[in-house]
Amino acid sequence: MKxxxxxxxxxxxxxxxxxxxxxxxxxxxxxxxxxIVELEGDFSVRMPLASNSTGTVDDTELPLKLRLRxxxxxxxxxxxxxxxxxxxxxxxxxxxxxxxxxxxxxxxDAEKGPEIEIDTDFxxxxxxxxxxxxxxxxxxxxxxxxxxxxxxxxxxxxx
Amino acid sequence: MRxxxxxxxxxxxxxxPMIDMVFQLIAFFMVLINFAQNExxxxxxxxxxxLVKPPEETLEFPIVLHVTQDGEIILGGEGFTTDTLRIGxxxxxxxxxxxxxxPGDANVIIRAHRDTxxxxxxxxIRVAQEQKLEKFALxxxxxxx
Numbered sequence: 001m002k003x004x005x006x007x008x009x010x011x012x013x014x015x016x017x018x019x020x021x022x023x024x025x026x027x028x029x030x031x032x033x034x035x036i037v038e039l040e041g042d043f044s045v046r047m048p049l050a051s052n053s054t055g056t057v058d059d060t061e062l063p064l065k066l067r068l069r070x071x072x073x074x075x076x077x078x079x080x081x082x083x084x085x086x087x088x089x090x091x092x093x094x095x096x097x098x099x100x101x102x103x104x105x106x107x108x109d110a111e112k113g114p115e116i117e118i119d120t121d122f123x124x125x126x127x128x129x130x131x132x133x134x135x136x137x138x139x140x141x142x143x144x145x146x147x148x149x150x151x152x153x154x155x156x157x158x159x
Numbered sequence: 160m161r162x163x164x165x166x167x168x169x170x171x172x173x174x175x176p177m178i179d180m181v182f183q184l185i186a187f188f189m190v191l192i193n194f195a196q197n198e199x200x201x202x203x204x205x206x207x208x209x210l211v212k213p214p215e216e217t218l219e220f221p222i223v224l225h226v227t228q229d230g231e232i233i234l235g236g237e238g239f240t241t242d243t244l245r246i247g248x249x250x251x252x253x254x255x256x257x258x259x260x261x262p263g264d265a266n267v268i269i270r271a272h273r274d275t276x277x278x279x280x281x282x283x284i285r286v287a288q289e290q291k292l293e294k295f296a297l298x299x300x301x302x303x304x
Binding site: 009016020023024026027030031033034035038039040041042043044045046047048051070074120121122123124125126127128129130131133137138139140145154156157158159 | 172178181182184185188189191192205206207208209210211212213214218226263266268271272273274275276277278279280281282284285288289291293294295296297299300301
């Protein structure tokens, strides 16, 4: 006598093993290549070669010269803004810049605002130059950035 | 006569929630992965500034120069000194010229290490100026207070 199974179900099961393998490989790839992105930005410096030489100087423009001196280790030892010694205090530098250019008010055309020339010792750590650029470029007021000097150039490197 | 079922009792866990989670993790990492980071160089730690913000538009015709702590300049994965940088820049300028643009249209992105000598960065700018490049971007990390 043939005995039939009462509950013979026809189940179509897809084998998931290979898919799970690949999915885990993908996951491992993304986890390994994941890197927390640090946001970066730029300070724009427009410096055609001609501006480095003795060009015509507009007498109506205030000449702004920032001198940064370093010791042998590259540490900042003095900041001098237009003959005014400011020690090593970037806040004092910023206040001086506000006093010098703040009266001009914000300029719509960044190409026509005041320009500063940064003259540094050769071995000064680059980080201090960026601190100086930050101090003269503007300051934060809440979420807003108040611009000061947007035209920056470098003097000839001192060897 | 009683016939015993030969069915093996397999304990099958429900894989659906795990697969859901794994797919969500993959989607998360896929969205966050940043392939543009190949612009970065592990030998360069950028200085920080509170004023910079990530640019809304990418710079046109970028030439990325990495300046390491010891003053080596890396352009396109190749190391240069200030004496040899001209060769690398000329190579980049040839590409820009072939697209009908002038050197003045290119943007030189300087990614210098925070402890490198400022003079090294100035030298890089001077060499680039001699190749008629005039737009420079000093790249720094955003410092969130």
